Amino acid sequence: xxxxxxxxxxxxxxxxxxxxxxxxxxxxxxxxxxxxxxxxxxxxxxxxxxxxxxxxxxxxxxxxxxxxxxxxxxxxxxxxxxxxxxxxxxxxxxxxxxxxxxxxxxxxxxxxxxxxxxxxxxxxxxxxxxxxxxxxxxxxxxxxxxxxx
Amino acid sequence: xxxxxxxxxxxxxxxxxxxxxxxxxxxxxxxxxxxxxxxxxxxxxxxxxxxxxxxxxxxxxxxxxxxxxxxxxxxxxxxxxxxxxxxxxxxxxxxxxxxxxxxxxxxxxxxxxxxxxxxxxxxxxxxxxxxxxxxxxxxxxxxxxxxxxxxxxxxxxxxxxxxxxxxxxxxxxxxxxxxxxxxxxxxxxxxxxxxxxxxxxxxxxxxxxxxxxxxxxxxxxxxxxxxxxxxxxxxxxxxxxxxxxxxxxxxxxxxxxxxxxxxxxxxxxxxxxxxxxxxxxxxxxxxxxxxxxxxxxxxxxxxxxxxxxxxxxxxxxxxxxxxxxxxxxxxxxxxxxxxxxxxxxxxxxxxxxxxxxxxxxxxxxxxxxxxxxxxxxxxxxxxxxxxxxxxxxxxxxxxxxxxxxxxxxxxxxxxxxxxxxxxxxxxxxxxxxxxxxxxxxxxxxxxxxxxxxxxxxxxxxxxxxxxxxxxxxxxxxxxxxxxxxxxxxxxxxxxxxxxxxxxxxxxxxxxxxxxxxxxxxxxxxxxxxxxxxxxxxxxxxxxxxxxxxxxxxxxxxxxxxxxxxxxxxxxxxxxxxxxxxxxxxxxxxxxxxxxxxxxxxxxxxxxxxxxxxxxxxxxxxxxxxxxxxxxxxxxxxxxxxxxxxxxxxxxxxxxxxxxxxxxxxxxxxxxxxxxxxxxxxxxxxxxxxxxxxxxxxxxxxxxxxxxxxxxxxxxxxxxxxxxxxxxxxxxxxxxxxxxxxxxxxxxxxxxxxxxxxxxxxxxxxxxxxxxxxxxxxx
Numbered sequence: 001x002x003x004x005x006x007x008x009x010x011x012x013x014x015x016x017x018x019x020x021x022x023x024x025x026x027x028x029x030x031x032x033x034x035x036x037x038x039x040x041x042x043x044x045x046x047x048x049x050x051x052x053x054x055x056x057x058x059x060x061x062x063x064x065x066x067x068x069x070x071x072x073x074x075x076x077x078x079x080x081x082x083x084x085x086x087x088x089x090x091x092x093x094x095x096x097x098x099x100x101x102x103x104x105x106x107x108x109x110x111x112x113x114x115x116x117x118x119x120x121x122x123x124x125x126x127x128x129x130x131x132x133x134x135x136x137x138x139x140x141x142x143x144x145x146x147x148x149x
Numbered sequence: 150x151x152x153x154x155x156x157x158x159x160x161x162x163x164x165x166x167x168x169x170x171x172x173x174x175x176x177x178x179x180x181x182x183x184x185x186x187x188x189x190x191x192x193x194x195x196x197x198x199x200x201x202x203x204x205x206x207x208x209x210x211x212x213x214x215x216x217x218x219x220x221x222x223x224x225x226x227x228x229x230x231x232x233x234x235x236x237x238x239x240x241x242x243x244x245x246x247x248x249x250x251x252x253x254x255x256x257x258x259x260x261x262x263x264x265x266x267x268x269x270x271x272x273x274x275x276x277x278x279x280x281x282x283x284x285x286x287x288x289x290x291x292x293x294x295x296x297x298x299x300x301x302x303x304x305x306x307x308x309x310x311x312x313x314x315x316x317x318x319x320x321x322x323x324x325x326x327x328x329x330x331x332x333x334x335x336x337x338x339x340x341x342x343x344x345x346x347x348x349x350x351x352x353x354x355x356x357x358x359x360x361x362x363x364x365x366x367x368x369x370x371x372x373x374x375x376x377x378x379x380x381x382x383x384x385x386x387x388x389x390x391x392x393x394x395x396x397x398x399x400x401x402x403x404x405x406x407x408x409x410x411x412x413x414x415x416x417x418x419x420x421x422x423x424x425x426x427x428x429x430x431x432x433x434x435x436x437x438x439x440x441x442x443x444x445x446x447x448x449x450x451x452x453x454x455x456x457x458x459x460x461x462x463x464x465x466x467x468x469x470x471x472x473x474x475x476x477x478x479x480x481x482x483x484x485x486x487x488x489x490x491x492x493x494x495x496x497x498x499x500x501x502x503x504x505x506x507x508x509x510x511x512x513x514x515x516x517x518x519x520x521x522x523x524x525x526x527x528x529x530x531x532x533x534x535x536x537x538x539x540x541x542x543x544x545x546x547x548x549x550x551x552x553x554x555x556x557x558x559x560x561x562x563x564x565x566x567x568x569x570x571x572x573x574x575x576x577x578x579x580x581x582x583x584x585x586x587x588x589x590x591x592x593x594x595x596x597x598x599x600x601x602x603x604x605x606x607x608x609x610x611x612x613x614x615x616x617x618x619x620x621x622x623x624x625x626x627x628x629x630x631x632x633x634x635x636x637x638x639x640x641x642x643x644x645x646x647x648x649x650x651x652x653x654x655x656x657x658x659x660x661x662x663x664x665x666x667x668x669x670x671x672x673x674x675x676x677x678x679x680x681x682x683x684x685x686x687x688x689x690x691x692x693x694x695x696x697x698x699x700x701x702x703x704x705x706x707x708x709x710x711x712x713x714x715x716x717x718x719x720x721x722x723x724x725x726x727x728x729x730x731x732x733x734x735x736x737x738x739x740x741x742x743x744x745x746x747x748x749x750x751x752x753x754x755x756x757x758x759x760x761x762x763x764x765x766x767x768x769x770x771x772x773x774x775x776x777x778x779x780x781x782x783x784x785x786x787x788x789x790x791x792x793x794x795x796x797x798x799x800x801x802x803x804x805x806x807x808x809x810x811x812x813x814x815x816x817x818x819x820x821x822x823x824x825x826x827x828x829x830x831x832x833x834x835x836x837x838x839x840x841x842x843x844x845x846x847x848x849x850x851x852x853x854x855x856x857x858x859x860x861x862x863x864x865x866x867x868x869x870x871x872x873x874x875x876x877x878x879x880x881x882x883x884x885x886x887x888x889x890x891x892x893x894x895x896x897x898x899x900x901x902x903x904x905x906x907x908x909x910x911x912x913x914x915x916x917x918x919x920x921x922x923x924x925x926x927x
Contacts, residue, residue: 032170033168034168038848039437042848080166084163084166091818092818095405097356100166100168125857126856128857129355133818133825134823134825136862136864
C-alpha cells in the first residue's frame with residue numbers, strides 16, 4: 001500500500017507493507033542515520049521526530065505516519081552538528097552508534113523544555129541507552145549545550 | 150606543538166554524531182541476499198535428520214545450507230592470534246547443537262520475510278540429550294558435550310579433556326624460597342577464605358553483530374564486517390570454508406561498540422558461505438535476541454580464594470581455585486582463566502607464595518568469550534574482595550593494608566613473567582612504572598576517605614559506606630600480540646597513516662594520529678588516517694587485550710621515525726645538500742649552509758610528480774615484550790536503603806595509572822564508561838536461564854544495562870603522574886582496567902555500611918534485603 005508523508009520537508013509517496021515499522025521504511029529509503037538497536041522499544045537508537053516530537057520509529061507503524069511530518073537526522077544537519085559538537089567536545093561520541101538517536105531526542109527536548117534541570121535532562125533522555133560512555137560525560141555535554149549550571 | 154597528551158576531539162566524531170552512513174548495514178548493497186539462521190530450540194541434541202526440501206521450494210529462497218553442505222573443518226571462532234590458544238572444537242554447522250540458539254541451518258532469500266517463511270519449513274528430527282546447565286556440575290557430568298571430539302584439533306597447551314567436559318586446565322605453584330605454600334600458610338597468623346561468584350554478563354553493544362559479503366571481479370570473497378579483528382577474520386573464515394587467506398579480503402567500517410564481543414567471530418561465516426555458494430552478495434544482521442543468546446558472554450566464575458597474613462597485615466600467601474563456565478565452545482578458555490591469577494597477583498607482589506588452579510568447564514549454554522577485563526575482572530573481584538575481608542579480620546583500614554602490601558615502582562612479580570615469557574620464571578620482570586601509591590593517596594582525598602570511613606547514617610533507613618579496590622591489567626600480550634603501521638607522504642605535504650588497528654569507538658584512530666604526529670615531528674592536522682582493510686592496511690592483531698595504545702602506538706612511533714628519516718633524505722636530495730645540514734621545524738626544511746628553504750607542501754608535490762618522483766612510504770612494526778601493566782585505585786561511596794535493599798552509588802572515584810594519557814579527554818571518558826559498566830556488573834546486570842538452558846533475558850527489556858536514570862553518580866576521574874619507559878611516549882593501556890575494580894569496591898562499601906557481605910554478583914536489592922534479614926536474625 002502507499003502512504004503520503006512529509007520527510008525532512010519534502011512530500012513523499014512510499015510503498016509500505018501494513019505491518020512494517022517506520023524504521024524499516026526510512027532505512028530502505030535511504031535515511032540511514034536512523035539506527036536500529038533492539039526490537040523492544042528500549043534503546044532509543046531509532047528516534048526521529050514526528051510533528052516535532054521524538055518518537056521511536058521501531059515501534060511506530062509506517063501506515064500511522066500518513067500525512068505526518070517526519071524529521072530524521074538527515075533533515076536537521078545543521079542543528080545536529082551544533083548539538084553533536086557538544087558531545088564531540090566532551091569526548092562522548094565514542095562508538096557513535098547511539099548518537100543520532102540521542103541527538104534527535106535532544107533536539108526534541110530543546111523544543112519542549114526551555115530551562116531543563118539535570119533531572120529533567122536525565123528523565124527526558126532516559127530511553128536513550130549508551131553502552132560506551134556511562135552517561136556522565138554525556139550529561140556534562142548536554143548541560144553545557146542547554147546552559148544548565 | 151606536541152600532539153600527545155592533548156585533549157583533541159575524535160577525528161570521526163562529527164561524522165558519527167550527525168548520522169553519516171558509515172556502519173556495516175549502512176554500506177551493504179541493496180540487492181544482498183538476506184541470511185537467517187535456523188537456531189536450535191534444544192540445549193543439547195543431535196540431528197537425526199534434517200529435511201530442507203520444502204524450504205527450498207519457497208519462491209525467493211536462494212539457498213539452504215545444513216551441516217551436510219559445509220566443509221567438515223574444525224576451527225575456533227575465538228578471533229585470537231595464530232596459533233590460537235584454543236582447541237578447534239566447532240564447525241560452521243554441526244550435526245550436534247550444544248546450546249539453545251546454536252546454528253542448525255543457513256537460509257538465504259531475497260528478503261527477510263521469505264527467509265523466515267522458509268525457516269519454518271525446515272523439518273528437523275532431533276535426538277535430545279540431558280543438557281549440562283549448572284557449571285558446578287559440568288565436570289564428569291553423564292552428558293559429554295563434545296562426544297565426537299576425535300575430529301577436533303585439541304590444543305595440548307590448554308589441557309582439554311573432552312570426555313570430562315573440561316575445555317582447559319591451568320595451574321601454577323610458585324614460592325620465593327624453599328618453603329611451599331602450605332608451609333607458609335601454616336606460619337601465618339591469620340588465614341581466611343572467601344568464595345566469589347560473578348554472573349554471566351552481556352556486552353550489549355549498541356550495534357549487534359553483522360557482516361555482508363560479495364565476490365569481487367576476481368572471484369575473491371570480500372567480507373565487510375563489524376569486527377574487532379579483521380586480520381583474524383580473514384584467516385579464520387578462510388580456514389572454515391577450506392580456502393586460503395589470499396582468497397579473502399576483510400574490510401572494517403565504523404563499529405558500533407564491541408567490548409570484546411566482536412573479537413569472537415559471529416556473523417561472518419554465514420553470508421560468506423552463501424556468497425561462495427551462490428556468487429551473490431549476502432548480508433547477515435543479528436537481531437537483538439540473536440545477539441544476546443548467540444553472541445558470547447562474560448565467563449561466569451566461582452573463585453575460592455585463600456589468603457594468609459601476619460597480624461601486622463603483611464600478606465604472605467594467596468591461593469586461588471577457579472571454576473569457569475565456558476559454555477558450548479572453548480573459544481576463550483585458558484586466555485580468560487589464567488589472567489584471573491597472573492594479572493591480579495602482582496598487586497600483592499611481596500607475598501612469599503602463590504598458587505593457582507582452575508578449570509573451564511563446557512556447559513550447554515551460550516559460549517563465554519572475550520569481554521572487557523577478560524578474566525581479570527573476575528580475578529580482581531576475588532582478590533580485592535579477600536584483601537578487604539582480611540582488613541576487616543585484622544581490624545585494619547583497607548587502604549592501609551593496600552599501602553603496606555601493594556606493588557611499587559621498580560618492584561618485581563612472578564605474575565609479569567607468567568603473562569609474558571610464560572614458563573621462564575628465573576628472572577622476574579620489573580614494573581618500570583607503577584602509580585598505585587599516588588592513586589591510593591589521591592583517591593582517598595577525592596572521596597574523603599578519612600572522614601567517611603567506614604560509614605555514616607543518613608536517616609533511619611539509609612546508611613552510607615565507603616569501599617575501595619585496586620585494579621590492574623596488561624598492555625597487549627607480550628610475545629604474542631603484534632602490530633604494524635604504514636605512513637605515506639603525499640602531494641601538497643599531507644601524510645596518510647594506514648592502520649590495521651581497529652577503532653571500535655575507543656578513539657584509537659585519533660590517538661594513533663597524535664602519536665604519529667609527534668614521531669614524525671609535524672602537526673597532527675597534516676595526517677589522514679585510514680583503518681582497516683586487510684588488502685590495504687598493514688597487519689595488526691586488532692582491538693583486544695588492551696593492546697592498541699601500547700602495541701600499535703609503538704609501531705606508529707617506529708613508522709614515524711622511519712618517515713622522518715626518509716623526509717630528511719629526500720629533502721637533502723631536493724635541496725642538493727647533506728642531511729646533517731638540514732633543520733626541520735615541522736613545516737619546512739632549511740639548509741643551514743645555503744639558507745634555502747623547502748616546505749612540506751612543495752616537497753610533497755615535487756616528490757609526487759615528474760622527474761623527482763619518489764614515494765615515501767614506510768612501515769613500522771612492534772611486538773611487546775613487557776607486561777607494562779596499568780594500575781588504578783577505585784573508591785566508592787554507596788547509600789544503602791535498608792528498607793528496600795536498593796544500593797545507590799552517589800560518589801565514585803577512579804585514579805588511573807595508564808602512564809601518559811595520549812589523549813586525556815578520551816582516556817577520561819573511557820574510564821567513566823568502564824566504571825559504569827563495572828557498576829552494571831556489580832549491581833544490575835544478569836543473564837538468567839531456565840532449567841532447560843533457555844535464556845530468559847534475551848532482550849534489552851529483560852537484560853537491563855545501566856540507563857541514564859540509574860546513574861546519578863558524581864564520578865571523578867584523575868590520572869597519576871607516571872611514565873612507562875617502554876610505552877609510546879610513556880603510555881600504557883586504559884581500555885579494560887577501568888571496568889575491573891567497581892564490583893569489589895561496591896561490595897566492601899555495602900559491608901562497611903551495613904555489615905552484610907555479598908559474594909554473588911549482581912548485588913541486587915533482593916540479595917541485600919535477604920542478607921540484612923539474615924544478619925538481624927543472627
